[in-house]
Amino acid sequence: MPAGRLPKNVEFLRTLKSFFEMNNAEFAEACGKKAGNMNNYLNNKLKPKKAVLRSCAENLFGWVITPVLEVEKLPKSPEITEKPGLYVLYDSGGNVLYIGKAKKLNQEVRQTLARKIPIPIRIGKKLGKRRPKIKELAHYISMYTIPVNRLRHNLEVLLLRVMPNQTHNTNIGKFK
Numbered sequence: 001m002p003a004g005r006l007p008k009n010v011e012f013l014r015t016l017k018s019f020f021e022m023n024n025a026e027f028a029e030a031c032g033k034k035a036g037n038m039n040n041y042l043n044n045k046l047k048p049k050k051a052v053l054r055s056c057a058e059n060l061f062g063w064v065i066t067p068v069l070e071v072e073k074l075p076k077s078p079e080i081t082e083k084p085g086l087y088v089l090y091d092s093g094g095n096v097l098y099i100g101k102a103k104k105l106n107q108e109v110r111q112t113l114a115r116k117i118p119i120p121i122r123i124g125k126k127l128g129k130r131r132p133k134i135k136e137l138a139h140y141i142s143m144y145t146i147p148v149n150r151l152r153h154n155l156e157v158l159l160l161r162v163m164p165n166q167t168h169n170t171n172i173g174k175f176k
Contacts, residue, residue: 009048013041016056031056032150062148065155068105069143080106083145086155089113090140096163097138101156105143113138 006014017027028038032055040046048056068081071090082104089098089112097117102108113135120129123136146152 006044007047009050009053010041010044012053013048013056016060017042020060030060032059058148059150062151064147065151066145067143068145069141071140071142074138074141080109080143081145082106084147084149084152085143085145086152086159087112087144088142088159089134089138090142091137092139094140098134099156099159099163101146101152103149105145109141109143 005011017024020027020030022030024039024042025035027042028035031038033041033052037046041048041052068085069075071094074089084101084103085105086099086101087105087109088096089100089109091097098112100108100112114133116131116133117137118131120131122129123132124130146155
């Protein structure tokens, strides 16, 4: 390496930062890193390894959202992908019942369908109050694969804030 030249990983990180026109703290946050660590990487006090660069790139460019199902009849669990993502369950009238994120969509959707709704509702011929399982009410599903955890989390939080009174979610979460 020529004298005065920085290691490639440090140069890459500095170049990436210059594209976004952010200060070090903003860049660290956008990369999902601590500000102190990012300062050390950018000032060549710590050499960022490939995992740091990959994680930073995923956080900066990982806005890949792939639709799997969009308001379609609820399929059998084995037909649902194992990939990470976000899902929305709807009742027979198209009203949102539940919004959730998952590391493995097939497992999380199956678990959610087995849960009881948190508040008793009037249901059945005699309109008695009870807490049915979500699978009794869910008829449709929308599902999107989203590989980056931070994006999955923030989209779920945003959707829950937009429709907090229409879902049976008990926690609306906070942005990361």
